[in-house]
Amino acid sequence: MKFNVKIEVMLKPGHSDPEGETTARALRELNYPIESVSVSKVYMVVLEAGSKAEAEKMADGMCRRLLANPTKDDYRFEIRETR
């Protein structure tokens, strides 16, 4: 079965986000009433797996082994079967 996996990697709470802060400043300069901006990365992955559970296990492994550094990153993912 083929699955679409949307993986989002974001900073853990309490970690500084210089990219978010710089973006917030730039948006304020454009007169938007910005309180804060946080930046995360989204990976759209298409993969083959025997079941949704197997796809979830793979997605979790991808995050832990490559996409997120547990020192500073959290991650979440959504999985949808596709054709």
Next chain:
Amino acid sequence: MKKDEVRVCILRVGGTNCDAETKRAFSDLGVNAEIVHFNQLLKKRNLFDYHGLVFPGGFSYGDYVRAGVIWAKSVAAKIGADLEKFVEKERPILGICNGFQVLIEAGLLPAFDGVSEYPEAALAPNIPPGYNCRWVYLKRENNGKCVFTRNMPKNRVIKIPVAHSEGRFLFPKEKENEYLKRLCDNDQVVFQYCHSDGTLAVGEYPANPNGAFNDIAGICNPQGTVFGLMPHPERAFYGWQLPDWTKKGTVPAFGDGKLIFESVVEYITKKF
């Protein structure tokens, strides 16, 4: 072992830089240094033909995902077991800038309990944000375990340039104090960012150019044989690479970076 028997491998992949400067530094000290593409190492070379290994600076694989992580995971997947043996044999590994990021992401540093499956630290985007290219002062903190700094006395202040945008050393928030204690207890803190008089930067920019936790610029593993640092010692090997020699009238022969290369060459010649 005589100097001319020493062989050092400087690895490269797409996006690495300063491999030629690193080779020249080692070569001028009288050892055999070879720039080897990672694929060439896999197909035509044996890691154990070399007494030392260098991961140079740069932006390996475009620094996609996180700086150094793509190369780190490729290294772990393809030569991870050999690298662990290399470390066990106490053959030195140096990671400069992007190379330091690779060593952290590959779990070769800080490696509190041996090579870790997942990274125990991170080199996060700089604060203040952006690419920072400047000369900084470093204080040698190591008490003697690190084989790359044995030729310089403790508390010695050296001047070396940084050039990176992801160099903010940090530990997991919940383990910050525990890990810092382990780092200090194991004598793994090698360099801290400081002012020209040796007082620590205490996070103050630009002395600390990236907001690194505890002003950490470079660390080694508990054995002292794997060493990573954000600054570029190969860019401060010769006196003519220094930024201020024209004001001094005479060109010094060498810069402070030479001490790092000399130290590890001396270690190899005595050890093997």
